Amino acid sequence: MSTEVVATSAISDAQPQSPSAPTQKSVEKVNLLGLSRPQMEKFFEEIGEKKFRAGQVMKWIHQFFVTDFAEMTNISGKLREKLEKICVIEAPEVVHKNYSKDGTRKWVFRVGDGEGSLVETVLIPADDKTGARKTLCISSQVGCALDCSFCSTGKQGFQRDLNQAEIIGQLWMANYSYMEDIPVLERERSVTNVVMMGMGEPLLNYDAVLNSMRIMLDDFAYGMSKRRVTLSTSGVVPKIDQMVKDIDVALAISLHAPNDELRNELVPINKKYPLEQLIAACQRYIAKDGNESSRKHVTIEYVMLDGVNDSLTHAQEMIKLLKNLPSKINLIPFNPFPHAPYGRSSRNKIISFQKALSDAGFVCTIRQTRGDDIDAACGQLVGQVADRTRRAEQWKKKVAAQNEIIRSQG
Numbered sequence: 271m272s273t274e275v276v277a278t279s280a281i282s283d284a285q286p287q288s289p290s291a292p293t294q295k296s297v298e299k300v301n302l303l304g305l306s307r308p309q310m311e312k313f314f315e316e317i318g319e320k321k322f323r324a325g326q327v328m329k330w331i332h333q334f335f336v337t338d339f340a341e342m343t344n345i346s347g348k349l350r351e352k353l354e355k356i357c358v359i360e361a362p363e364v365v366h367k368n369y370s371k372d373g374t375r376k377w378v379f380r381v382g383d384g385e386g387s388l389v390e391t392v393l394i395p396a397d398d399k400t401g402a403r404k405t406l407c408i409s410s411q412v413g414c415a416l417d418c419s420f421c422s423t424g425k426q427g428f429q430r431d432l433n434q435a436e437i438i439g440q441l442w443m444a445n446y447s448y449m450e451d452i453p454v455l456e457r458e459r460s461v462t463n464v465v466m467m468g469m470g471e472p473l474l475n476y477d478a479v480l481n482s483m484r485i486m487l488d489d490f491a492y493g494m495s496k497r498r499v500t501l502s503t504s505g506v507v508p509k510i511d512q513m514v515k516d517i518d519v520a521l522a523i524s525l526h527a528p529n530d531e532l533r534n535e536l537v538p539i540n541k542k543y544p545l546e547q548l549i550a551a552c553q554r555y556i557a558k559d560g561n562e563s564s565r566k567h568v569t570i571e572y573v574m575l576d577g578v579n580d581s582l583t584h585a586q587e588m589i590k591l592l593k594n595l596p597s598k599i600n601l602i603p604f605n606p607f608p609h610a611p612y613g614r615s616s617r618n619k620i621i622s623f624q625k626a627l628s629d630a631g632f633v634c635t636i637r638q639t640r641g642d643d644i645d646a647a648c649g650q651l652v653g654q655v656a657d658r659t660r661r662a663e664q665w666k667k668k669v670a671a672q673n674e675i676i677r678s679q680g
């Protein structure tokens with residue numbers, strides 16, 4: 271069967287990605303890395319093989335981190351040769367990696383040829399003695415169109431959606447970074463938790479993100495608990511409702527403001543889906559299946575911006591807003607990036623804010639700032655590696671113009 275026929279059906283979302291200068295031959299091959307189980311089964315049927323091969327190959331890829339068909343010892347030599355001819359297993363190319371002293375790891379991947387075709391992934395270990403929990407923050411788009419005013423990624427503009435191989439490739443590579451020197455059959459997954467909270471709005475790349483999360487949950491792949499896979503959205507309400515029907519994972523909301531006026535400014539998608547609609551969608555998400563542990567509550571992410579959203583009045587507004595939504599609140603000290611228009615709230619202010627919410631009965635934590643030595647804030651490292659997009663240029667010009675005004679006034 272020709273690769274063209276294969277590439278048009280079950281695997282249309284999983285475009286081939288090459289880790290290095292791709293040859294014409296590899297570009298035509300099907301990248302198996304990004305196929306969910308149904309897609310992989312369909313693929314094997316289309317090439318005239320039994321569909322149980324899908325599970326076997328997925329285990330080699332996602333549990334033993336094998337990219338060479340020759341190492342798949344429970345598959346006949348004939349089939350391995352066939353797969354070699356028409357498939358590849360390729361994660362996106364790592365163009366930069368940085369491992370912090372505190373255990374944080376960060377990668378920048380190239381996902382295309384053009385300038386700015388870079389995404390980043392950050393792994394944050396638990397801040398405890400065991401270090402057993404390793405949370406990976408995965409990107410879903412190259413850049414982002416939503417332009418939240420405090421976000422480094424938003425300043426880079428939107429380039430394109432990532433495909434499934436590029437999304438799951440981030441998880442594959444993070445695991446592989448701990449496995450490189452370990453014999454194949456002794457390899458075990460290291461990443462314990464995933465948050466879809468990197469560059470991009472995941473619900474605006476719905477199908478690829480959905481299938482990637484299915485691979486994360488699949489026992490033939492990463493076998494992660496649904497409580498340990500979290501999708502974080504800025505509030506694309508119709509897609510939250512769609513998720514209720516499609517998958518059971520934890521939900522986080524990038525809230526960042528307790529009223530519409532401020533949220534319109536910080537998270538502009540709020541103008542389309544204001545807080546009342548967003549909170550109602552969260553309630554529906556929980557209500558659908560209240561017994562499921564992944565859906566007992568929603569996590570509320572709240573970045574603490576000095577003098578903008580961090581007063582006790584804001585805390586009281588939060589309490590009112592969330593009073594009928596089972597939620598856990600995560601306060602995030604802002605990680606300033608070059609030309610950022612905001613500063614980080616003081617430690618005292620963050621603690622006072624937390625106390626107000628805790629006193630009102632909410633579970634409210636303060637996120638540890640990790641990986642400061644490697645720019646662990648969303649979009650920050652990519653911003654340094656390739657800060658070349660038009661939006662970034664416009665942003666810099668705007669800042670330069672403002673500085674000029676300040677200088678001329680002073």
Ligand code: SF4
Binds near residue numbers: 415417418421470
């Ligand atoms: S915070 Fe998220 S949704 Fe908003 S611009 Fe940044 S990446 Fe996009």
